[in-house]
Amino acid sequence: MSGRWIKHWEPENPEFWERTGKRVARRNLWFSILAEHLGFSLWTVWSVIVVSLPQAGFPFTVDQRFWLVAVPSLLGAALRLPYTFAVPRFGGRNWTAVSAALLLVPCGLMIWCVSTPGTPFEVFLLAAALAGIGGGNFASSMANISYFYPESRKGLALGLNAAGGNLGVALAQLLVPVIISLGTGVHLVYAGLFYLPLIVLSAVCALLFMDNLEGAKADFRSQARAATRPQTWVVSFLYIGTFGSFIGFSGALPLLIQTQFPEIEGAHYAWLGAAVGSLSRPFGGWLADRLGGARVTQWTFLAMGASTLLVVAGLRSGDFALFLAAFLLLFVTSGIGNGSTYRMIPAIFAAQAGAEARARARREAAAAIGIAGAVGAFGGFFVSQGFRVSIAATGGITGALYGFLVFYLICVGVTWWCYLRSRVLVTRVPSLAYARV
Template sequence: MLLAFCVWMLFSAVAVNLNKIGFNFTTDQLFLLTALPSLSGAILRVPYSFMVPLFGGRKWTVLSTVILIIPCAWLGFAVQNPATPFGVFMLIALLCGFAGANFASSMGNISFFFPKARQGSALGINGGLGNLGVSVMQLIAPLVIFLPIFTFLGVRGVPQPDGSLLALTNAAWIWVPLLAVATLAAWFGMNDIGSSKASVASQLPVLKRLHLWLLSLLYLATFGSFIGFSAGFAMLAKTQFPDVNILQLAFFGPFIGALARSAGGVISDKFGGVRVTLINFIFMALFTALLFLTLPGSGAGSFSAFYLVFMGLFLTAGLGSGSTFQMIAVIFRQITLYNVKLRGGSDEQAQREAVTDTAAALGFISAIGAVGGFFIPKAFGTSLALTGSPVGAMKIFLLFYIACVLLTWLVYGRRKPKQQ
């Protein structure tokens, strides 16, 4: 999971540097490159969410990890030639989305191994480790691009104004050997369990449930914000505060969010996912409102305030990702158990269907959540292109968070969800 997120968010570190090595892409094009992996990742999460019950966690993890070597290797070659068309980078960015799809199958697989009382913690820790990959990549990539790692393969850095050599190939190729090791580890170290086997047809009924779509909106607001901010924060900061070397600081936001996600699952197991999620959305709206005060407008703005407020957004987006996933696991388990008992099913059948339905719901909802990774950086890019400011995009985010406060309270905060 950690390596998958490193590959998924690769362009968040690469796009910022493309024009430094001879390319001439517009700001909107660079934002698009950071957004595309989330778009393809969101789409691919739907079929990926059904793969573990079909093939088993071990085999699918091996195959899905091998696939990730392709965009890393290709990107390493593409950045060496300044004549590489923008369309090629778009295709590579879309291929990076396969890494984001891994999340759906991994979270679904994890749900088979843990009982209801521990699912919030298990899902939170697994998701948190995955989210940590964004921070790891954004910490490592800015360091390795200035090191002569692959000179034995003919890789040469591009001279920079400060006299350094920028080898952007390193940011992509550094993950290839690690992915190879992870593939071997999955093959020899993972296990499949018989109860995880299920047909696609047996998983599709969850799509008819209203709560799947409502919870998808909540997860879009939390995880979608985390992955969207992770993808677009560096580019946004560069456009607003061009004198700041943001790549030295960008990793800290995803790091906070990853730790918060793990904590969010644990806290939700203790105090309830609905309560934690409701309070969290209030703070997300508050931090978004404060962000308006930090941006350059009539004045120069304040980078320190901008950075601190954004760290608050990363914190709440991560915490909310853990709490909403705990809600999903608990609510779908309750609904399935109720429905099976209602039609006269046995306890064993109810437990079996609850596990399958919960895994399918987690996978599908994670696909919806990943759309935020496309929408947020694309919204920033479009807003900047049309108005010269990200304020238009931020107004939309603020309204959405307020709507999620109301949705959480009205549907889940006042009463238990109807069994449908």
């Protein structure tokens, strides 16, 4: 090891893995989780801030506040591709430290906005958009960790890494309402001040305890090859349904509760959705390792469709308990789908490549993970916008939910058509017939 660069890395070698690889991989995984966790927290902190803006003296409309919830997903999605390519270019350790430090920008601007009376909506919109910097961390983190683990352990490792990041949403929605209410009145500035030292700590820990893998330094051509693979875009489409739902519902739920059930204190319950969705993600990866990612993903979309109908039933009956329980089920199933869909990517590339091209397949799979993460994150924007348009047009969110239901059913069909039809698997991609995709 020289300058935190590891030159020799053979995770598929059992002897190397037990002697050295497991310990190093785990250390990098834990500090990756810390950085990604804070990235998600800053990415979605506006979902909590918007609920208290009128009380803090910023009387924005519901439509404007839904925009503040939605725009972080746009920048977060756009940054995920360059963030993925940054890992082989700069090294996983180096880029984790830099990307963590960049979170100081949206955090600082948020502090300025909420502490300056009369700040115009356009400046708030910019501050919320820049929170998307935190969304980019996910792609580089997942791509980096995928290099450290052997094929048989990627599902659980990627699931834990993603879940640790996703929990940043739940903890932000749980802690920030408490933090900003300390003392008398509402102090939104406390949210930013709380995260500032944690961001610095994360960047320092990445520098001190993480590693760069020299074998992960692929040239851009080999990574860009992943963008030409049809399977990359099929899985990216499916990831819109799973991760797009998770991040979109996470951002919108506090405001949904406030607008649809105004008598309920949404801050007491909204964090539960992101929490159960995050915790179920590793289970999705684990199930995919054993049952096959495509099979788990297909059943997940069916369950998400059923959960959506239950949410509609809760709205129509005015039963908040049913509404919340159905939404929690929707979060659980989307979390499982996140894990299983991501697990499909390395399995697909490994099966298509064959033994002689496994190293290239790993590099392409890492790039495909970044592409899928980027495309899926755009789904969060469309979910929030779907709710905004539905409320503006009808005063409720039932129309948006029916639209999501149709999309989930389309995803069921796409999963079956592309990965579960035996004849297609055998005739078009023979090796996939024996892979746990």
